[in-house]
Amino acid sequence: MNKPAPIVEAEAPAALHQRIRTDIEAKILSGELGPGDRIPFEHELTELYGCSRMTVSKAISALAEAGLIERRRRAGSFVARPRVHSAVLDIPDLRSEIEGRGQDYRFELISTVQRAPDGVAEVELAGGRTLLALRGVHYADARPFALEDRLISLRAAPEAARVDFGEISPGAWLLEHIPWTEAENRIAAMSVDAADARLLAIPTKTACLAVERRTWRGGVGVTRVRQLFPGEAYDLVARFGPSRG
Amino acid sequence: MNKPAPIVEAEAPAALHQRIRTDIEAKILSGELGPGDRIPFEHELTELYGCSRMTVSKAISALAEAGLIERRRRAGSFVARPRVHSAVLDIPDLRSEIEGRGQDYRFELISTVQRAPDGVAEVELAGGRTLLALRGVHYADARPFALEDRLISLRAAPEAARVDFGEISPGAWLLEHIPWTEAENRIAAMSVDAADARLLAIPTKTACLAVERRTWRGGVGVTRVRQLFPGEAYDLVARFGPSRG
DNA sequence: GCCGCTAATATGTATAGACATAAGTCCGAG
DNA sequence: CTCGGACTTATGTCTATACATATTAGCGGC
Numbered sequence: 001m002n003k004p005a006p007i008v009e010a011e012a013p014a015a016l017h018q019r020i021r022t023d024i025e026a027k028i029l030s031g032e033l034g035p036g037d038r039i040p041f042e043h044e045l046t047e048l049y050g051c052s053r054m055t056v057s058k059a060i061s062a063l064a065e066a067g068l069i070e071r072r073r074r075a076g077s078f079v080a081r082p083r084v085h086s087a088v089l090d091i092p093d094l095r096s097e098i099e100g101r102g103q104d105y106r107f108e109l110i111s112t113v114q115r116a117p118d119g120v121a122e123v124e125l126a127g128g129r130t131l132l133a134l135r136g137v138h139y140a141d142a143r144p145f146a147l148e149d150r151l152i153s154l155r156a157a158p159e160a161a162r163v164d165f166g167e168i169s170p171g172a173w174l175l176e177h178i179p180w181t182e183a184e185n186r187i188a189a190m191s192v193d194a195a196d197a198r199l200l201a202i203p204t205k206t207a208c209l210a211v212e213r214r215t216w217r218g219g220v221g222v223t224r225v226r227q228l229f230p231g232e233a234y235d236l237v238a239r240f241g242p243s244r245g
Numbered sequence: 246m247n248k249p250a251p252i253v254e255a256e257a258p259a260a261l262h263q264r265i266r267t268d269i270e271a272k273i274l275s276g277e278l279g280p281g282d283r284i285p286f287e288h289e290l291t292e293l294y295g296c297s298r299m300t301v302s303k304a305i306s307a308l309a310e311a312g313l314i315e316r317r318r319r320a321g322s323f324v325a326r327p328r329v330h331s332a333v334l335d336i337p338d339l340r341s342e343i344e345g346r347g348q349d350y351r352f353e354l355i356s357t358v359q360r361a362p363d364g365v366a367e368v369e370l371a372g373g374r375t376l377l378a379l380r381g382v383h384y385a386d387a388r389p390f391a392l393e394d395r396l397i398s399l400r401a402a403p404e405a406a407r408v409d410f411g412e413i414s415p416g417a418w419l420l421e422h423i424p425w426t427e428a429e430n431r432i433a434a435m436s437v438d439a440a441d442a443r444l445l446a447i448p449t450k451t452a453c454l455a456v457e458r459r460t461w462r463g464g465v466g467v468t469r470v471r472q473l474f475p476g477e478a479y480d481l482v483a484r485f486g487p488s489r490g
Numbered sequence: 491g492c493c494g495c496t497a498a499t500a501t502g503t504a505t506a507g508a509c510a511t512a513a514g515t516c517c518g519a520g
Numbered sequence: 521c522t523c524g525g526a527c528t529t530a531t532g533t534c535t536a537t538a539c540a541t542a543t544t545a546g547c548g549g550c
Contacts, residue, residue: 015503031424031462041530052505057531065307073531074513189434189454189474207452209434217276229434260533286500297535302501318501319543 016051020059028068028079035081039069094227095172098140106139107169110199114154114161121214125221127155134170137199144200147228156222171225178222180215187211192228202230261296265304273313273324280326284314287322339472340417343385351384352414355444359399359406366459370466372400379415382444389445392473401467416470423467425460432456437473447475 027033040048045056060077063069070080098105114130125131132152138145150170152160157178165173174180191205200208209229215222272278285293290301305322308314315325343350357379362371370376377397383390395415397405402423410418419425436450445453454474460467 017503029462035424043530052507053531054506055504057533058503061532062310071531072513073511074529076530187432187454189452191436191452205450207434207436207450209432209454217274262533288500297537298501299536300534302503303533306502316501317543318541319499321500 016049017055017058017062020045020049020056021062024059024063025068033079035079037079038076039079041076093171093175094138094146095169098138098145101140103140107136107165108139109134109136109166111135112165121224122151125151125153125155125224127153127220129153129155132160134165136165136169138169144202145229147196147199148225149227150223150225152223153221156217156220170223174223178217180217180222182216182219183213184215185211185213190228196228200228200230206230261294262300262303262307265290265294265301266307269304269308270313278324280324282324283321284324338416338420339383339391340414343383343390346385348385352381352410353384354379354381354411356380357410366469367396370396370398370400370469372398372465374398374400377405379410381410381414383414389447390474392441392444393470394472395468395470397468398466401462401465415468419468423462425462425467427461427464428458429460430456430458435473441473445473445475451475 024033024039027039033039039060042053042056042060045060046053049056060069060071064071064077067080069077071077095105095107112132112134115133116130117125122131132154134148134150134152136148136150138148148170152170152174154161157174159177160170160173163173188210189207190210192200192202192208194204196208197204197206200206211227211229212225213227214224269278269284272284278284284305287298287301287305290305291298294301305314305316309316309322312325314322316322340350340352357377359375359377361375362368367376377399379393379395379397381393381395383393393415397415397419399406402419404422405415405418408418433455434452435455437445437447437453439449441453442449442451445451456472456474457470458472459469
């Protein structure tokens with residue numbers, strides 16, 4: 001869990017535009033250039049590095065796209081000030097997550113029904129058709145790891161009606177057959193009720209991490225899934241740096 | 246909380262390289278081009294769009310950097326297959342988050358001590374010096390919103406010893422004075438103990454979302470903060486699309 | 491068949507020049 | 521003094537060209 005101090009300043013990227021980019025990036029990250037400071041004009045960097053403006057521009061544009069700097073015509077390029085703490089969150093596929101720990105993975109289907117929509121999210125998912133509703137438990141070795149409640153749109157994935165989700169977990173099947181292009185994740189904490197607690201083999205009212213994910217493919221709702229993780233057993237790790245802009 | 250179906254195909258970005266980029270992106274997101282498929286060679290796109298290779302290259306390189314496609318010399322460019330569910334998580338500044346909801350923000354400092362390190366994370370943070378330890382509550386209007394436990398490295402931020410954190414919340418002060426360049430966030434669920442519950446004005450053992458963040462600046466530990474949110478009152482939202490690679 | 495050389499090919503990087511566009515500056519007309 | 525328009529400047533986009541580099545196909549010799 002320790003963080004190795006990154007070696008900075010040492011590497012010399014082969015490509016010049018990348019060197020320019022990392023040079024400036026280093027100046028910003030080290031604090032030598034603070035938010036609001038102007039970085040040198042393109043024509044100054046052109047002289048400094050003895051290269052053409054395209055090369056400099058490529059470097060600075062990349063930084064701009066990464067949100068580190070802000071470019072303003074006629075004025076110059078400025079170090080952006082960080083706004084929100086933003087991080088990349090990996091929400092792993094449960095099977096690979098569990099097998100990556102050297103444990104056996106198993107998905108046990110508890111129930112599966114087809115039903116008409118009866119809620120806002122359901123209506124949007126269904127698009128006038130019925131929905132597939134699944135409930136199951138992901139196991140790591142013999143221990144319940146997560147409880148999953150899932151709705152699948154039979155409009156987006158008609159084949160889902162004929163799949164045996166006792167064989168393959170719905171997440172894995174969907175990723176293979178109806179990959180999503182947009183997603184929204186919500187993360188909250190909640191106490192498990194008696195029924196869920198029994199399925200997870202934990203005491204009632206244990207604090208659990210609830211992850212709800214809704215996915216779309218080209219604007220059409222594909223699935224909505226709620227996964228409940230016993231709080232002590234699991235945590236999500238998000239890595240990385242500041243978003244600016 | 247509804248998701249408006251994105252209008253695709255309609256917009257025509259001013260810049261040609263962006264149009265090429267969004268064209269290909271659309272083909273990938275719509276599924277017309279699946280993982281592993283080869284996209285047209287640069288020279289083909291050059292003809293298709295009637296432009297120079299630089300322009301095409303810029304578009305494809307951007308897609309490659311975004312992880313949507315993979316480029317292989319001599320072979321061509323291929324649609325990358327998505328690997329993990331990855332999303333951008335916004336962890337907002339609490340003040341702006343609360344004020345953005347039209348509520349009053351207030352930070353109340355409960356205690357502040359300087360102490361020598363006594364744990365792994367603490368030792369790394371301290372770097373042989375003492376640490377500043379803070380405890381406080383973020384309020385939205387008159388209601389407790391989050392409980393914060395924070396360690397600040399006096400090596401990375403010696404000025405912190407002289408700051409009145411009753412006036413400005415530590416997070417805001419740090420962001421202003423010692424911005425971080427790397428961070429690690431952990432998210433878990435837990436039941437509050439009696440002392441924390443009293444500070445948050447909630448029943449003991451309520452499920453809470455626990456967010457722990459450690460930040461560094463150029464490899465030097467800056468701060469470690471644990472924030473406890475009453476589970477019902479708050480959730481984190483992560484947006485966006487698949488990470489590939 | 492296997493090794494190593496050569497040739498072909500697609501991408502990677504860079505250049506110099508051109509014109510477009512947005513946004514300040516400055517000055518003159520009213 | 522203020523409102524517009526002309527000028528200036530820095531970035532934004534694009535071209536045509538050149539050479540570098542990685543990877544594969546194919547061929548010749550053993």
